[in-house]
Every structure is written in structure tokens, then in C-alpha cells.
Amino acid sequence: MRPNDLVLGSARREGLPATVLLAPFVFAFLLFFLVPAGITFWMSLTESSLTRTNAFVGLANYHTLLNDPSFWDSVLNTFYFALLTVVPLTVLGLVMALLVNRFARVQGWLQGVFFLPFVLPISVMTLIADWMLQPSSGVINHILGGQRPWLADPYWALPAVAIGTVWWTVGFNMLLFLAGLRNIPADLYEAAALDGARGFTLFRNITWPALRPVATTALILQIIASLKVFGQTYILTSGGPFNTTRVTLHYMYETAFTQSDAGYAAAIAMAFVTIVILLSVLQAGIVRWLARRDV
Amino acid sequence: MNSRSNVGWTVIGVIAAVVLAALWAAPLLWALSTALRPELETVSSDFHWLPQTWTLDAFARTLAAGNLVRWLFNSFLVALLVTVITMAISLMAAYAFSQLRFRGRSLLFGIAMLSFLLPFEALLVPLFRTMHQLGLINSYAGIVLPQVVAPVVIYVFKQFFDEIPADFREAATMDGAGPLRVLWSVYLPISGNIVWAMAIVTFIAAWNNFLWPFIIVTSNDMMTIPLGLTQTYDAFGVRYAQLMAAALLGAMPVALAYVAFQRRVTQGFLAASGLKG
Numbered sequence: 006m007r008p009n010d011l012v013l014g015s016a017r018r019e020g021l022p023a024t025v026l027l028a029p030f031v032f033a034f035l036l037f038f039l040v041p042a043g044i045t046f047w048m049s050l051t052e053s054s055l056t057r058t059n060a061f062v063g064l065a066n067y068h069t070l071l072n073d074p075s076f077w078d079s080v081l082n083t084f085y086f087a088l089l090t091v092v093p094l095t096v097l098g099l100v101m102a103l104l105v106n107r108f109a110r111v112q113g114w115l116q117g118v119f120f121l122p123f124v125l126p127i128s129v130m131t132l133i134a135d136w137m138l139q140p141s142s143g144v145i146n147h148i149l150g151g152q153r154p155w156l157a158d159p160y161w162a163l164p165a166v167a168i169g170t171v172w173w174t175v176g177f178n179m180l181l182f183l184a185g186l187r188n189i190p191a192d193l194y195e196a197a198a199l200d201g202a203r204g205f206t207l208f209r210n211i212t213w214p215a216l217r218p219v220a221t222t223a224l225i226l227q228i229i230a231s232l233k234v235f236g237q238t239y240i241l242t243s244g245g246p247f248n249t250t251r252v253t254l255h256y257m258y259e260t261a262f263t264q265s266d267a268g269y270a271a272a273i274a275m276a277f278v279t280i281v282i283l284l285s286v287l288q289a290g291i292v293r294w295l296a297r298r299d300v
Numbered sequence: 301m302n303s304r305s306n307v308g309w310t311v312i313g314v315i316a317a318v319v320l321a322a323l324w325a326a327p328l329l330w331a332l333s334t335a336l337r338p339e340l341e342t343v344s345s346d347f348h349w350l351p352q353t354w355t356l357d358a359f360a361r362t363l364a365a366g367n368l369v370r371w372l373f374n375s376f377l378v379a380l381l382v383t384v385i386t387m388a389i390s391l392m393a394a395y396a397f398s399q400l401r402f403r404g405r406s407l408l409f410g411i412a413m414l415s416f417l418l419p420f421e422a423l424l425v426p427l428f429r430t431m432h433q434l435g436l437i438n439s440y441a442g443i444v445l446p447q448v449v450a451p452v453v454i455y456v457f458k459q460f461f462d463e464i465p466a467d468f469r470e471a472a473t474m475d476g477a478g479p480l481r482v483l484w485s486v487y488l489p490i491s492g493n494i495v496w497a498m499a500i501v502t503f504i505a506a507w508n509n510f511l512w513p514f515i516i517v518t519s520n521d522m523m524t525i526p527l528g529l530t531q532t533y534d535a536f537g538v539r540y541a542q543l544m545a546a547a548l549l550g551a552m553p554v555a556l557a558y559v560a561f562q563r564r565v566t567q568g569f570l571a572a573s574g575l576k577g
Contacts (some may be wrong), residue, residue: 010360017453022337022479028394037446038415038425044426055425056432097320104317111317117562118321121328124558124565125551126508128529133331136540144330144384147347171527172327177569184570194570204309223462226573232377236510261425274422281416 006029042250055265064274076273078248079256080280082163086238086252087231089167094227095220097171098178102211105179106186120176133238134169144272154243159249166237166250173237174230178223185219186212222294225285232281251275311375328551335359335544342540356542360551367520368546371528372553375507376487382506383499385415385448388415391495393456400471412451420446424515431516437521453498454570460494461487493564494571500561501568502531507554512534527551 015124049067052060105116122130137144140154155165193211202210205238235254238244244251251259257277261270334342335358337351362368397409427446436442464487472482476494510526517523520531529550536542541561558565 019400019479020402023405026396026400026479026483027408030387030412030449033389033449034451035447036430038418038423039411039422041430042418043423043424044429048426052527056429083340090498100316101320104320106480107313108317113562115317115321118324120566121555121558122324124504124508124554126526126554127510128526129551132529132532132543133327133516136544137327139540142343142345142540143508146414159401172324177573180566180569181573184420203306210453211444222573233421235421236514252450253559257421258424267407267425267429270425274425278422281419285417300355 019233021211042049043272045274047071048268051266051268051270055261055267058268062268067276070272070276071270075248075251076253076276079251079253079288080222082248082250083176083232083234083254086163086167086234087228090231090234091165091224091227093171094175094223094231095223097175098223099182099216099220101175101179102182102186105183116179119179124174125173127236128240130169130173131237134165135241138165151178156247160245162246163238163250166241169241170231170234178227181219181223181226181289182216189215205273212226215294218279221246221289224292225288229281234278234285253280314389328548331544331547335541335548337541339539358406358539358545362536362542362545362549365542366546367523367528367530368549370521371523371525372549374440374522374528375524375526376553378440378513379506381440381444382447385444385504386450386453387495389448390450390453390457390498391483391488392480394454395479396489398458398461399466400479413455415449416427416449420476424511428515436516438517438522439458442516443513443522443524447509450502450573452500456498457491457492459490462488472510491565496561497564497568497571499577500557500564501566501572504554504565505519506558545577 018094032245048058049063051058052065054063077159101115101119105112105119105279108115114134135156138146140146140157143155145155146152153161155161193215194207197207197211214276233254234252235258238250238252239255239258242250253273254277257273260266260273314413318574333350334353336356337353338353338357341348341352384443393412431437431442431446434442441469468486468490469482472486477485507524509524513524513527517527520528532546534544536546571576
């Protein structure tokens with residue numbers, strides 16, 4: 006008997022149980038993921054309403070998309086939102102993790118305060134933000150003076166939503182960095198301390214090199230999460246004022262569910278996926294390049 | 301010199317910790333302070349950090365008016381169903397991927413993992429169509445089913461199963477136990493921690509899911525908390541004490557779950573992001 010027969014034999018014996026165990030997942034995966042993914046692509050080549058497909062139109066939707074200023078505005082708004090959130094979320098997450106790690110006596114409390122908002126439903130954040138930013142009786146205007154209608158102000162609406170988002174989600178990044186910090190062996194610090202290293206030197210030579218992979222993970226997850234923004238802007242500003250907060254997913258939603266132009270919405274979805282994947286790949290490349298230069 | 305610079309860093313650290321903690325606690329405390337006032341005080345031109353008259357009136361009115369209790373019930377039911385079904389199908393799939401040999405194993409696993417790349421958001425339109433054809437708009441099944449596909453959970457369980465020594469399974473298989481039985485009575489008991497962690501995280505994620513219920517639910521009676529809370533202006537009008545009471549009541553269940561299971565929640569989120577806690 007050749008060794009291969011053993012493997013094949015067990016494959017035959019375990020094929021049936023494997024089928025049974027995998028069936029529920031494969032069924033759900035096909036029905037709620039793979040098939041819809043295929044349909045999105047197919048629909049992007051058709052003229053469709055929300056519930057029926059009328060005609061195959063080839064690349065017409067993509068042609069429209071390339072010349073649709075509303076789409077490009079929504080992409081720019083999405084990028085602007087990502088710009089406003091990715092850096093503060095990553096830096097603050099790191100700072101919070103360092104603080105939680107440093108003050109052992111209040112660790113549980115500090116971590117709890119920073120992380121709690123992340124487990125709350127989005128609309129709890131938006132309700133509180135809306136009340137705090139209220140022009141006449143909101144607490145923010147009370148502190149700063151004036152009656153600025155933050156969420157109705159074309160310059161301030163998106164930054165205001167971004168600040169709310171930072172408050173809401175930074176706890177997750179803190180958690181990632183905290184896990185990274187806890188994996189650094191304590192004797193590394195002790196050895197460096199014996200050599201007379203202190204403060205920032207320790208951070209630069211031990212903490213940061215050890216955290217770099219975590220920072221990479223955090224950045225990639227964060228960019229994708231920020232590009233997928235929809236709920237916050239939809240609830241707080243409905244995309245206004247003057248569409249300055251209408252992001253790509255919001256535009257896709259409106260196209261599909263308000264205009265019932267599902268074919269075009271599918272093309273927007275395809276473009277969105279392409280952008281997300283391209284940016285992730287690009288970012289991974291940049292990170293690798295930086296790592297090689299030992300930044 | 302060196303010790304002076306260390307003291308400097310500690311002082312900066314303490315200040316940063318206090319300021320950040322205050323900033324992060326403030327919104328919820330302010331919501332609480334608002335919810336404990338009579339409605340008139342919230343629009344009064346006289347500003348006070350604390351209520352001048354303390355009252356639970358806003359909480360009572362919020363619970364009595366509108367559909368808040370119903371939304372809480374819906375959220376609980378949906379999150380529970382999503383969690384139980386996700387755990388069941390993910391454990392079975394992860395066990396097969398990790399322990400059984402069958403043709404196409406790595407291909408199937410690869411396809412499932414590739415789905416990380418494709419955001420759920422891109423599937424909204426065809427998913428809505430499918431649900432429409434199945435007649436599942438505004439139904440619990442419609443809200444729950446698309447949420448049970450969780451390749452991340454399968455990935456985490458598979459990693460865990462991969463590290464369990466094969467002797468465990470072989471011993472049980474010798475005794476003639478089938479794979480479901482081995483999974484149930486050998487693998488599940490030693491995976492308690494990770495299963496709990498993923499279950500709690502799945503529950504919180506399902507409780508908080510906004511996007512999918514937003515697409516699939518149009519009837520007020522079928523709304524979950526994240527969706528229902530966006531309808532509160534219609535239910536209560538612009539009454540900020542009541543809105544804050546509603547927000548806090550909606551936040552309570554997940555906040556309590558987090559406080560009670562802080563360790564597990566942390567472990568679960570870390571595992572789901574591919575890092576070990």
C-alpha cells in the first residue's frame with residue numbers, strides 16, 4: 006500500500022461527516038454571501054429596479070459612473086472622513102494603550118472608560134452627539150460660546166461627525182495596542198534600563214519596534230472601517246448640508262432604495278469594493294516599504 | 301538628569317490620562333445628567349451642569365411612550381438567535397476545516413476567508429432582493445439569517461482547534477464516536493473560553509448592527525434598538541431629557557454585558573482581529 010492510499014482512504018471515510026458538518030455554513034455562505042456577490046456584479050451590467058431586472062446594458066452603468074460628479078463628490082467626502090478619523094484614531098489608540106499600561110493601579114477603570122463607547126449602538130452615540138452639538142442649548146456651544154449649528158454647517162458637519170466617531174470607536178484600537186504592549190517581555194525593559202535608557206529612548210528602541218506589526222493591523226482595519234462609514238453621517242446629517250457629508254455608501258443606498266436604480270447602485274458597490282481593495286493593497290505596500298527603511 | 305526626565309514623563313502621563321478619561325466619560329455623564337432633569341430644564345437658558353430638580357420622569361415617559369420595550373425585546377431575540385446559530389454552524393465548520401480530511405478543503409476554506417475582502421455593504425441590494433423574494437422583509441428570519449455568516453468566527457475556532465493535540469480526537473474516535481459527538485463532548489468542553497468570548501462578541505455585534513436591520517425592517521414593531529433609537533424624534537419629539545433616557549436605556553444591556561464580562565469581551569475582539577490577548 007502506498008502512503009497516498011492512507012490519505013485517500015481517510016479522505017473517503019471523513020468526506021461524509023465533513024459534508025454534514027459543513028453543510029449549514031456552506032448553505033448560508035452561498036445564499037447570503039457568494040451568490041449575492043455574483044449578483045452584484047451581474048446587476049451592475051443591467052438596468053434594474055430594486056425588485057426586477059429589465060435589460061442588459063453592458064458597461065453603461067460604469068460609463069455613467071465615471072462621469073457622475075455626485076459619485077466623485079461622495080468618494081471625496083469618504084476620503085475626507087477617512088483622513089479626519091484614521092490618524093487620530095490610531096494615535097489616540099496608541100496613547101490610551103500606553104496610559105492604561107503605565108498606570109497599573111487604575112488599569113481596569115481607565116480601560117473601561119476608553120473602551121465602553123465601542124460596545125454601544127451607533128444611535129446612542131448619534132443621539133448624544135446631536136444633543137451636545139445642538140445650536141441653542143447644546144453643551145458644546147455653551148462651553149465655546151456662540152450658536153454655531155455644527156451639523157448644519159458645511160465646513161463643520163463632517164469634522165463633527167468624525168469627532169463623534171473617534172469617541173465611539175477609539176477603544177478598539179486601544180485594545181489592539183494594549184495586546185501588543187502586553188506581549189513585550191518585561192526583561193527587555195529591565196535590560197535597557199540597566200544600560201541607562203529612559204523615557205522616550207525606551208519607547209523608540211523597544212516599544213515601537215515591538216508595536217509596529219500591531220500598528221499595521223490597526224491602520225489597515227481602521228482605513229477599511231473609515232471608508233465604510235454610513236450610519237453616522239446618515240443619522241446625524243442625512244448627507245447634508247448641501248451633500249457635504251454624503252459618503253459613497255450613502256450615495257449607493259440612495260440610488261438603490263430611494264431612486265430604485267439598483268443596476269447603477271450595483272456599479273457603485275463594485276467601484277466601492279475596488280477602491281477599498283486597492284487602498285488596502287497600496288497601504289500594505291507602503292507599510293512594507295517603511296518597515297524596510299526601519300521607521 | 302535621567303530620573304528627572306522620568307518624573308516629567310509621569311506627570312505628562314497623569315495629565316493625559318485624567319484629561320482623556322474625563323473627555324471619554326463626559327458624553328455619557330452629560331446624557332445621564334440630562335435624562336435626570338424635567339424636560340423644561342433642558343431648554344432653559346439658565347445653564348447648569350447638574351439637574352436643579354432630580355427626577356426619573358424622563359425614564360418613565362420614555363418607557364411608557366413609543367416602542368422602546370418592544371425594540372429592546374427585538375434586539376434581545378435577534379442577538380440571541382444570531383449568536384446561537386452562528387456558534388453552532390461556525391463550530392461545526394471549523395471542526396471540519398481543522399480536523400477532517402476531505403477533497404477541496406483548502407479551496408473551500410480559502411474562498412470563505414477571501415470574503416474578508418468583500419465588505420457586507422456591497423451585498424445590500426441583492427440581499428434585499430433575495431429577502432424580498434423569500435418574503436422575509438420585516439421578519440425575524442430576515443433580520444437574523446444574513447448575520448450568521450461569520451468567516452472570522454470560523455477562522456478563530458479553526459486556529460484554536462488546530463492547536464489541540466490529535467490524540468484527543470483519536471482516542472474518542474477509537475471508541476467509535478462520530479464527528480458530531482467528538483466535537484460536542486471532546487472539543488467543546490476544552491474550548492469553553494474562546495467559545496464564550498466569541499459568543500459575547502457576536503452578541504454585542506448583532507445587538508449593535510445598524511445597517512442590515514435598517515435595510516430589511518420598515519415596520520416600527522420589528523425595529524431593533526439601534527434602528528429604533530433613530531426614530532425617537534418621531535416618538536418623543538425633540539424632548540432631550542427623554543431622548544437621553546432612551547439612549548441610556550438602549551445602551552444599558554450591552555454596557556452591562558461589557559462590565560460583567562470585560563475580560564471575555566476583550567479576548568473576543570482581539571481574537572477576531574487576528575491578535576492574541
